Amino acid sequence: MIPVFRPSIRRKEMDAVLSCLVSDNISNGPIAKQFTRELSAFFETDGGVLLREYERAIDLSLEALELEEGSSIIISPLSSLLYKQRIEAQGYVVLLADVDSDTLTIDLSKAEIFAEEASAIVVDSPFGFIPDMERLVEMGLPIIEDISMSIGGNTGNSPCGSYGDIVILRMEPQDPLNAGGGTAVISSRKKYTSKLKKISEEWPPQRLLPDLNSSLGLAQFKDQENFFLKRREIFSLYINAVRKGRHTTPVQKGEAEHVPCTFPVFVKGGVKDVQAYARKKGVATLQAFSDSIIAYSDADTDSCEGARQIYRRCVLFPLYPMLSNSEIETVSKVLSTLP
Numbered sequence: 001m002i003p004v005f006r007p008s009i010r011r012k013e014m015d016a017v018l019s020c021l022v023s024d025n026i027s028n029g030p031i032a033k034q035f036t037r038e039l040s041a042f043f044e045t046d047g048g049v050l051l052r053e054y055e056r057a058i059d060l061s062l063e064a065l066e067l068e069e070g071s072s073i074i075i076s077p078l079s080s081l082l083y084k085q086r087i088e089a090q091g092y093v094v095l096l097a098d099v100d101s102d103t104l105t106i107d108l109s110k111a112e113i114f115a116e117e118a119s120a121i122v123v124d125s126p127f128g129f130i131p132d133m134e135r136l137v138e139m140g141l142p143i144i145e146d147i148s149m150s151i152g153g154n155t156g157n158s159p160c161g162s163y164g165d166i167v168i169l170r171m172e173p174q175d176p177l178n179a180g181g182g183t184a185v186i187s188s189r190k191k192y193t194s195k196l197k198k199i200s201e202e203w204p205p206q207r208l209l210p211d212l213n214s215s216l217g218l219a220q221f222k223d224q225e226n227f228f229l230k231r232r233e234i235f236s237l238y239i240n241a242v243r244k245g246r247h248t249t250p251v252q253k254g255e256a257e258h259v260p261c262t263f264p265v266f267v268k269g270g271v272k273d274v275q276a277y278a279r280k281k282g283v284a285t286l287q288a289f290s291d292s293i294i295a296y297s298d299a300d301t302d303s304c305e306g307a308r309q310i311y312r313r314c315v316l317f318p319l320y321p322m323l324s325n326s327e328i329e330t331v332s333k334v335l336s337t338l339p
Contacts, residue, residue, distance in 0.1 A: 001279070001282055001283070001284050002282060002284060002318050002323070002327050002331060004262065004284050004316050004317065005320065006320055007173040007178055031214045031215050031218060032050050032209055035050060035184075035214040035217055036049065036184070042221075043161045043162055043167065043186060045161075045167065045186045045187055045188040045193075046189065047186065047193045047196075048167075048186030048187060048193065049184075049185055049196055049208070050182060050183070050185075050209035051200075051207060052181065052182055052183075052208065052210075052213075053182075053183065053207070054082065054170045054183045055082050055086065056183075058083060059089075059090070060185055061144050061168055061185055062086060062087065062144075063090070064195040064196050065144075066195065067119045068119070069091045069092075070093065071092050071093070071118075071120070072092065072094075072095050072114070072117055072118045072119060073087050073092050073093070073095065073120045074111050074120070075087070075094060075095070075097070075106075076098075076105070076106040076293075077096045077099070077292065077297075078104060078126055078289050078307050078310065079122060079293055080124075081291055082291075083122055083293070084293045092119075094293075095114045095117070096293065097114060099126075099304075099306050099310065101306040101309065101310060102250060102253070103129050103250055103253055104126040104127065104264070104310060105129055105131035106131055107306065108135050111136070115139045118141055119142070120141055120143070121139065121141045121142075121143055122144045124145075124150075125146075125147065125150035125153065125160060126149065127149055127261055127316075128176070128258045129150075129252055130153055130154075130155055130160060130252065130256040130257075130258050132254060133145075133158075133163040136163070142165045143163060143164045144165070144167075145164025145165075145168070146167075146168045146169075147164075147169050148170035148175050148183075149175065149176065149259060149261045150258070150259045150261075151169060151177050151259065152176065152224050152225070152227070152228040153257055154256065156256050157255075164188075165188070165192055166185065166187045166192055167185070167186050168183060169183060169184040169185075170183045171184065171213075176259055177217060177220055177221060179213045179214065180217075182214075228259065231259065231260040231321060232260060234323060234328055237328060238263050238319065238335055241331075241332040242265060242335045242336065244336040245335070245336055247266060247267055247268055247338055249264060249265055249266065250264055261319070261320075262317070262320075263317040264288050264314050265314070265315050265316075265338075266310075266314055267314070267315050268313075270339075271312070273339050274339060277339050278317070281330065281333070282330060283331055283334045285315050285316060286316045287314070288311070288316050289310065292307075292311065294307045294308055294311045
């Protein structure tokens with residue numbers, strides 16, 4: 001069975017991790033600091049921190065914004081449920097703005113309705129599809145930009161990660177940049193960077209990303225362009241395959257260049273039938289957005305019909321650099337013959 005996600009680790013990344021293992025220090029140290037510097041330089045940010053946990057990274061980002069208690073934060077219903085949980089845990093209010101049903105991204109016309117009552121906005125790039133970041137900036141709200149699935153992508157004007165006041169980059173095995181776990185939080189605004197560092201300096205070292213993970217993340221970060229090009233190559237083959245059938249895929253609008261971190265398909269008809277057919281042919285699939293707000297908070301999403309429909313009919317197929325040519329051919333054949 002070809003899995004939907006498979007960690008992309010090559011020999012040189014393994015060598016980097018082994019070199020760290022034989023060193024005197026595998027906890028948070030010089031490699032983590034180097035990784036932070038290189039991320040900051042790439043995104044032209046003022047600095048940041050590397051953490052072990054995605055959830056704690058969200059908490060840190062929200063705390064650094066220093067919003068008043070009871071403030072409202074705009075977010076997509078397709079974003080991770082963790083965001084809703086952490087926003088509410090810090091005493092803030094979630095404002096759900098529906099999504100563009102063609103692109104998976106937050107519908108900015110819906111978000112703009114909330115602009116006057118909101119104090120901040122969280123924006124991500126679902127499965128690498130990028131929203132109109134220039135228009136989002138014009139709303140004038142502090143932005144938490146989650147580029148976990150869009151690192152390496154760009155809007156046509158600037159790289160993803162260059163728009164947020166605070167930028168979150170998760171690095172789990174299923175993400176385009178894999179550090180075996182952990183999350184980077186960086187900022188281009190000195191006031192936020194200072195807050196991020198001040199808060200994290202008071203934490204025990206166990207909360208920070210170890211050099212062991214940082215060595216893997218740094219090695220992959222240096223070679224991210226090759227990973228990106230391989231993903232684009234596979235994506236082109238899949239697009240041609242799925243067009244032979246009756247199903248469709250999300251589209252990237254505008255001049256943006258999205259990151260194919262998996263291959264989502266909008267299923268027409270029975271989702272279970274499609275998944276059973278793929279499984280019979282040796283290809284695993286997953287229902288998209290199973291960890292999203294819409295998946296767990298149906299009572300709160302009456303105005304988010306676009307997101308609900310996407311959640312019900314979007315299925316993920318395998319797309320990652322470590323797929324062999326025969327596996328790519330198998331997935332392509334399945335996509336072109338889906339029932």
